[in-house]
Amino acid sequence: MKISQFIIAACFMALCSTTACKTAQTVQQQSSTTQQEQPVTKQFKGIDMKQLNGTWNITQALGKDVVGDKPVNIIFDIDAHRIYGNNGCNTFSGTLHIDKSCNISFTECLTTTAACRPEVTDGNVMQALAYTTYYNVVNPSFDETTIELLDKDGKRVALIERQLRDLLNGMWDVTEVAGKKVRLKEKPSMVIDIETGKLTGNSGCNIMNGGIQYDSNINNSISFTGIASTRRMCTPDAMEVEDLMLDAINKIDSFRIIDNNHIALCSSATRHDLITLQRRH
Numbered sequence: 001m002k003i004s005q006f007i008i009a010a011c012f013m014a015l016c017s018t019t020a021c022k023t024a025q026t027v028q029q030q031s032s033t034t035q036q037e038q039p040v041t042k043q044f045k046g047i048d049m050k051q052l053n054g055t056w057n058i059t060q061a062l063g064k065d066v067v068g069d070k071p072v073n074i075i076f077d078i079d080a081h082r083i084y085g086n087n088g089c090n091t092f093s094g095t096l097h098i099d100k101s102c103n104i105s106f107t108e109c110l111t112t113t114a115a116c117r118p119e120v121t122d123g124n125v126m127q128a129l130a131y132t133t134y135y136n137v138v139n140p141s142f143d144e145t146t147i148e149l150l151d152k153d154g155k156r157v158a159l160i161e162r163q164l165r166d167l168l169n170g171m172w173d174v175t176e177v178a179g180k181k182v183r184l185k186e187k188p189s190m191v192i193d194i195e196t197g198k199l200t201g202n203s204g205c206n207i208m209n210g211g212i213q214y215d216s217n218i219n220n221s222i223s224f225t226g227i228a229s230t231r232r233m234c235t236p237d238a239m240e241v242e243d244l245m246l247d248a249i250n251k252i253d254s255f256r257i258i259d260n261n262h263i264a265l266c267s268s269a270t271r272h273d274l275i276t277l278q279r280r281h
Helices: 122-131 164-168 236-249
Strands: 024-030 037-043 054-061 073-077 082-086 091-098 104-111 134-137 146-150 156-162 170-177 189-193 198-202 207-213 223-229 254-259 262-267 272-279
Touching: 054 122, 091 122, 104 122, 122 156, 156 164, 164 254, 170 236, 223 236, 236 272
Parallel strands: none
Antiparallel strands: 024 037, 054 073, 054 156, 073 082, 082 091, 091 104, 134 146, 146 156, 170 189, 170 272, 189 198, 198 207, 207 223, 254 262, 262 272
16 A cells, blocks of 8 residues: 655755746756766746646656556636646645746645555656756647656656646637638637536527537547537538537547637548637637
8 A cells, every 4th residue: 555655755845046037047067077067057938827727747757757546737817826736646636836937846745645546647747746946847738748847957757748628618700611711791609618518609590509528538538428509500501510519529539729719620530620729809
């Protein structure tokens, strides 16, 4: 039986002050030839705090791929200066310290104390959070954002990846269905609420609603279930779009980010975009 040994130690680290994120960070590394400390510059790239908000998958901790009986993740609440998450076995929470100079640390962390299987890497996760002093954005893109958490020497202790489904929240206009542009004056719409797992909207003629499901281990997984709609008769053009849209919704099992304002709902089996959405402002 394995109980997390890092309840007290987890996330306990003072925030180290260095130069600004936009300039070179200096860390010390022992020279193998002179045995003297030589400065090594490391350029850290930051992220807009609003983009940090939400759920991120923890994929590596202390150089090893994470293993969990539950999804291993960390949730950032910037306004409340808090973090929440699951280390693969137990839930944790703590205080978040972060600034625009890429300094980040987690203090006052607490975890639940359920027994974990030996294979679960909950200890690595909590230890990595305790060591964290800086962060660095590795590959910012619309398809994936990966951040490395670094210790005081600039050494990577963890990798986290954005839970992309959070980016789907909100109201969207449907611009294409099954490869055909929607030319209706009033475009169909979809309102996606990941937190409640609900889909609402207008299918081109009638009001629709349903549920949202996804595989938490697949970052771009999403599907819609129990779709129901009213039965009002509309123009032939609107009815045609509605039929195509309802058929496409039942085939969707993934999505891809096109840009800040457009996403595509897809079928992984055919690799086709079934519905293209444009964010409504």
